[in-house]
Amino acid sequence: MARSPGRAYALLLLLICFNVGSGLHLQVLSTRNENKLLPKHPHLVRQKRAWITAPVALREGEDLSKKNPIAKIHSDLAEERGLKITYKYTGKGITEPPFGIFVFNKDTGELNVTSILDREETPFFLLTGYALDARGNNVEKPLELRIKVLDINDNEPVFTQDVFVGSVEELSAAHTLVMKINATDADEPNTLNSKISYRIVSLEPAYPPVFYLNKDTGEIYTTSVTLDREVS
Numbered sequence: 171m172a173r174s175p176g177r178a179y180a181l182l183l184l185l186i187c188f189n190v191g192s193g194l195h196l197q198v199l200s201t202r203n204e205n206k207l208l209p210k211h212p213h214l215v216r217q218k219r220a221w222i223t224a225p226v227a228l229r230e231g232e233d234l235s236k237k238n239p240i241a242k243i244h245s246d247l248a249e250e251r252g253l254k255i256t257y258k259y260t261g262k263g264i265t266e267p268p269f270g271i272f273v274f275n276k277d278t279g280e281l282n283v284t285s286i287l288d289r290e291e292t293p294f295f296l297l298t299g300y301a302l303d304a305r306g307n308n309v310e311k312p313l314e315l316r317i318k319v320l321d322i323n324d325n326e327p328v329f330t331q332d333v334f335v336g337s338v339e340e341l342s343a344a345h346t347l348v349m350k351i352n353a354t355d356a357d358e359p360n361t362l363n364s365k366i367s368y369r370i371v372s373l374e375p376a377y378p379p380v381f382y383l384n385k386d387t388g389e390i391y392t393t394s395v396t397l398d399r400e401v402s
């Protein structure tokens with residue numbers, strides 16, 4: 171669960187609240203604010219004739235209950251016309267497996283998260299929010315809500331094989347490729363959380379070193395020290 175630096179930027183996604191004129195509104199209420207860069211209360215951004223869906227970002231591996239409700243849909247039209255509206259959400263985590271990740275209040279449109287998330291299991295949820303009248307008809311165009319699960323560095327790299335075997339001929343030239351080792355990491359690809367570097371823990375005999383390792387590629391080469399089977 172070690173936390174690496176440089177990931178605070180993702181939190182900037184959190185405090186966005188859009189108001190899109192008359193229609194179904196999405197409020198993103200998840201406002202944990204580690205950097206204190208963001209205002210305490212979501213502010214509304216008005217846009218004409220456009221649906222805007224703001225992504226919600228939730229970090230894996232932590233108790234999110236204090237962030238509830240994480241989102242809310244609201245229909246202005248219903249308010250204007252005095253209609254009784256029922257809100258509904260569908261999608262992964264609610265009506266598709268894994269079930270029970272989210273729950274909602276059909277009267278207020280509030281959406282809560284109920285579970286600790288695992289990015290390696292589900293990196294992304296796409297929900298659809300509905301505002302329905304008494305007959306179950308859409309009062310508004312259904313709204314797409316994207317929920318991204320933020321990665322933490324919760325996976326150790328693992329070697330792809332238990333044993334890597336290399337061989338090299340006696341008296342090989344310096345910088346001959348002997349072998350390549352390989353490991354994988356289940357954390358989010360192309361981030362520091364999944365970046366792997368290799369290191370030689372021990373080498374026998376240690377001195378003079380006859381091999382060196384490229385820490386980024388896992389390739390092991392001979393040094394300029396001459397390999398002599400009768401000695402090594």
Ligand SMILES: *[C@@H]1O[C@H](CO)[C@@H](O)[C@H](O)[C@H]1NC(C)=O
Pocket residue numbers: 235238239273274275280281282
């Ligand atoms: C969502 O969470 C809020 C805050 O904890 C709570 O007041 C509300 O009752 C919850 N709603 C549902 C549908 O669980």
Ligand SMILES: *[C@@H]1O[C@H](CO)[C@@H](O)[C@H](O)[C@H]1NC(C)=O
Pocket residue numbers: 330352353354
């Ligand atoms: C390492 O192993 C993985 C899984 O077997 C494979 O997909 C990947 O291509 C390998 N990488 C290298 C650099 O050999």
